[in-house]
Amino acid sequence: MSDSNIDNEGTVPEAAVPEVTVPEVTVPAPPAPVFPSAPVTPVTPAEPAIAGLAVAGPAAPAAPAVAAPTLTPEVKGHLLRGLSTAGIAVGGAFVAGLILAIAVVLTAGSSLGDLGLPISVDAFSGIGGFVLIAFTLAGFVFGGEISLQVSTGIGGFGANAGGALWAFPLTLTVAVLVLLLWWSIRQERTAPLRGIRNRLLFSGGVGLATSLVLVILTLIFTIRQGGSGVEIAISSAGFRIVLFGTILVGGTVFLGRVISARARAGVNWLRAIGDSITVLPRFVREALFYTAGLTFVFGVITVIFGTILLWDQIGAGALPVVIFGLLNLIGIPIIIGHLGGFTLHSGLGSFGGVETMTVFSTSGWSWLLVVVALLFSVVAAVWIGTRRPRKVGLNLVDAWKFPVVIFGAWVLHGLFTFGLTVQGGGSFGSVGGSGTAGLALAVWTPVVFLIWAAAIEFGAQYLPAILYGLSPQVHAFVAGRATVGTWVAAPAAAAVAGVAGVPGSHDLILGGAPQAEGAPQAGGEAAMQAVPPIAPPKPLSPAAKKGLLWSGIGVGAVIVLGIVGAVGVSVLNSTRTADAVALTYLGHIASGNASAANALVDPDVSNAARAHLTDEVLKSATERISDVSVRSIGIDGSDQAYLEVSFKLDGVTQDGTLTAEKGEPEWLVLNTWKISTPLVQNVRIDVDGPGVLAIGDVPLDIDESSSYRSTEVALYPAIYEVTSDGDGLFELESSQLQVGAGLVASTYFVFAPTEKLVEEVQQQVNTLLDTCAESTAARSDGCPLRTYVYPSDTPVAWTIISYPTIELTSDGLRFSAEGGEATAAYTETSFGSSEDVTDEVSISFYGEVEISGGDVKVTYSY
Structure with missing residues (x-):
């Protein structure tokens, strides 16, 4: 039966x-x-x-x-068929999970090792490892959430961390559901169920059984690894599998059995699906056509350009990534092309930011997607309108249906299947934190698609007649010659086509002619008499065609000029980003153009402190920054950006952070950004020893008011050569000053005496001794030559046998003289007798050095 x-x-x-x-x-x-x-x-x-x-x-x-x-044999048979259907669903999910596992191991295996976690990538290289990952990702196929848990105990304190990733791998999910749809159609043909209620019970049971089996399997095959007191668990088990798995699997099984029950005998399963589509309400069929066409057109664009864009990052792996992730990636160009937007959000604790991406914030070439969307919308309006009964005037009764279906579809897509979410958090003892990041549909985007759908609905009611009047040949090319012929023949002829004996002859998707709304379903001649024919649309007159042609050219020119202008603005704005300003700023510093860097970013120091922020000083550096790069690390709203800059100095890569603020646009459309945190560093310099310091021949203003000689100077990142005053008496022990991206610690410069100063002091000491030797006193003031005589005023004749060798202190302001020898000759008188005596006297003393304007003077201390 x-x-x-x-x-x-x-x-x-x-x-x-x-x-x-x-x-x-x-x-x-x-x-x-x-x-x-x-x-x-x-x-x-x-x-x-x-x-x-x-x-x-x-x-x-x-x-x-x-x-x-x-249980009767029939019931047992249905139970077995339900189990087989659940097995097909689980098996399909496992195969999809295996495909994802291969991609994960090939593309992300090395990244796991870089995280520093005790995860052995080699553990997943065998069959067992693939099975573990495949079952984990099988739950992911039906909406599961991949979770990572890390726990450990350190010094009696418990620590744990966790993370989760949620996203629908739509391409693989749809592939599994198509397999399940085919199997359900086949089962309904061999063992039909009676009634909608029984099909619902059967489908719901299969969906729930599939979800529960997947949850159990993901729990059993949870990935567990550990080492050194750290335990790691990765799983996708959770309520999401039960929720989404039951709905998706159960709904697909029910749909397949209903399609099979309504199918004509002998047709294949694809034709059965097509026949089922023909009985749907017209606005639903139109929405399906629109969605299928949109997916095909933008799918081709995604495969081509998505592969090109990803090739530089992952090489040959770009093609399979784009193919398996096609239905996830395709949403981005569709949204951009229809002037919608999606958000990139990230947050850490109570801090976070959201960046909305639209065609206005992407590259100028994105406007070509808008052109594709416009052309496709026009073709869709003509295609849909030609398959409707030809009417005169605007039909407002049904005009809301198609836009509302499109709006509802985007709302559901945005809520449940679009984008991804990544969460993470951890705690150590009583301290913890969390963060989140993800991609989501902007809340206003479904409204944008509602407006596009309304425009298509309006075009479907008017564009076919306009295009036919302009050129029947073009109309036939766009909508199909047979369909245009049926549309021209008016509703009466269309009604006959709908009852000619082949159900589905008015199938919107498969290309048949439309059946007139309200037309009788049988009756032949009676049907034609029930709806009076409408006169075929008249071709436009040459004058009307010419006017319409010039109007179209004008509108097209305006659109082209607008798009070209928008592309130009986007191209210009792509060079006027915060990143671009930062790169220009770093480029000026790297080339030694301090004046340009000052003009682009205010150094934020007093005018008196800018003496060393000049081209002469920066160009005098022995090495300037190189290999500069800028990376955006977050955007606070849309008016402030945080940039991470890096460059090489002395062979070492250094990182710094800049903050940029958005300024008033130029010419109303050109973006402007201003760096608010300069790379100028205030360096404190302490000086030990006399002498004047200079950088790039510009002296440093050293503070002499305290016992410590110091100064502070503002400099751009570079390696500078510090010079002294050049009198040759002192030299710097180290003359190199390195200024990097971070704060520079206090730098200590020490002046050391030169050989010239040593020789000068030695000569001064020798002169002092010679002067002292001319004296006849046994102890002259300010002289190191001393001996004992009696009486004390006995004249002494001094003779220098050898001069002492001097040694200067580190600052060159003191000296010691040792190793000298002299003789003191005098006549000693005692009790009326006299005797000539010669004493040998060693010369050893300390003194000070005074330097003034290059002149050296030594004085005896003791």
């Missing part, structure tokens, strides 16, 4: 079932099994009634009593 003899509640018309006699009993019937038995045929003996499978006909006596309820 075919489904045509079974109503939607699973009952068989009375005429289809012969009257049967069942022995009368007084006991109630046994409980109804979960699944119904096979359809009742006229030759089948009477069976006990099963709940949900009531047979219409004369009232039958109660069934005979039985000892215990048992």
Whole structure:
């Protein structure tokens, strides 16, 4: 018995079932099994009634009593078929998970090792490792959330961290659902269920069973690794699998069985789907066509350009990534091309930011997506409108339906299947924190698509007639020659086409002619007489065509000029980003152009402190920054950007942070950015020893008011050569000053005496001794030559035998003289007698050095 003899509640018309006699009993019937038995045929003996499978006909006596309820072969068969369907769903999810596992191991394996976690990538290189990852990602296919948990104990304190990733791998999910749809259509043909209610129970049971099995498998195959007191667990088990798995699997199974039940005998499953689409309301079929066309057009663009853009990052892996992630990636160009937006959000604790990406904030070439969206929308409006009954005037009664369906589809897509979310957090003892990041649909984007759909609806009511009047040949090329012919023939002819004997001849998707709304479904001549024909649209006159042509050219020119202008503005704005300003700023510093750097970014120091922020000083540096790069690390709203800059100095890469603020646009459309945190560093310099310091021949203003000689100077990042005053008496022990991206610690410069100063002091000491030797006093003031005589005024004749060797202190302001020798000759008188005496005297003393204007003077201390 075919489904045509079974109503939607699973009952068989009375005429289809012969009257049967069942022995009368007084006991109630046994409980109804979960699944119904096979359809009742006229030759089948009477069976006990099963709940949900009531047979219409004369009232039958109660069934005979039985000892215990048992499952009939039919019910057992449905149970087995339900299990096989769940097995197909689980198996498809596992294969999809295996595909994802291969991609993860090949592209992200090395990244796991770089995280420093005790995860052995080699553990996943065998069959067992792939099985672990595949079952984890199988749950991911049906909406599961990949979670990572890390726990450890350090010094008696517990520490844990965790993270989660949620995203729908839509391409693989749809592939599994298509497989499940085919299997359900096939099962309904071989073992049909009776009634909508039984199909719902069967489908819901299969969906729930599939979800529960997947949850159990993901729990069993949870990835666990550990080492050195650290335990790691990765799993996708959670309520999301039960929720989304039950809905997706159950809904697909139900849809497949309904399609099969309505299908004509002998048609394949694809044609069965097409026939089912033809019975849908017209606005639903139009929305399906629009969605399919949009997916195809932008899918081709995504595959081509997505592969090109990703090739530089991941090489040959770009193509499979784009193919398997096509339905996820395709949303981005569709949104950009339709002037919508999506958000990139990130946050750490209570701090975070959101950046909205639109065609206005991307590269200028993105405006070509707008051109594609415009052209596709025009073609879609003509294609849809030509398949509707030709009417005169604007139809407002049904005009809201198509836009509302498109709006609802984007709302659901944005809420449940678009984008991704990454969460993470951790705690150590009582201290913890969390962060989140992700990609989501901007809340106003569905409204944008509602407006586009409304425009397409309006175009569908007017554009076919305009295009036909302009050029029937172009109209036939866009909408199809046969369809245009049916549309021109008016509703009466269209009605005949809809009842000519082939259901689905008005199928919107498969390209048949439309059936007129309100037209009779049978009757031939009566149908043609019921709806009077409408006069075919008249071609436009040459003057009207010319006017329309010039108007189109004008509108097209305005659109082209607008798009070209928008592309130009976007191209210019792509060079006027905060990153670009930062790169220009760093480029000026790298080239030694301090004046340009000062003009671009205010150094934020006093005018008196800018003496060393000049081209001469920066160009005098022995090494300037090189290999500069800028990376945006976050945007606070849309008016402030945080930039991470890096450059090399002395062979080492250094990092710094800049803050940029958005300024008033130039010419209303050109972006301006201003760096508010300069790279100028204030360096403190302490000086030990006399002398004047200079950088780039510009002296440093050293503070002499305290016992410590110091100064502070503002400089750009570079390596500078510090010079002294050049009198040759002192030299710097180290003359190199390195200024980097971070704060520079206090730098200490020490002046050391030169050999010239040593020789000068030695000469001064020798002169002092020679002067002292000319004296006849045994102890002259300010002289190191001393001996004992009696009486004390006895004249002494001094003779220098050898001069002492001097040694200067580190600052050159003191000296010691040792190793000298002299003789003191005098006549000693005692008790009326006299004697000539010569004493040998060693020369050893200390003194000070005074330097003034290059002149050196030594003085005896003791």
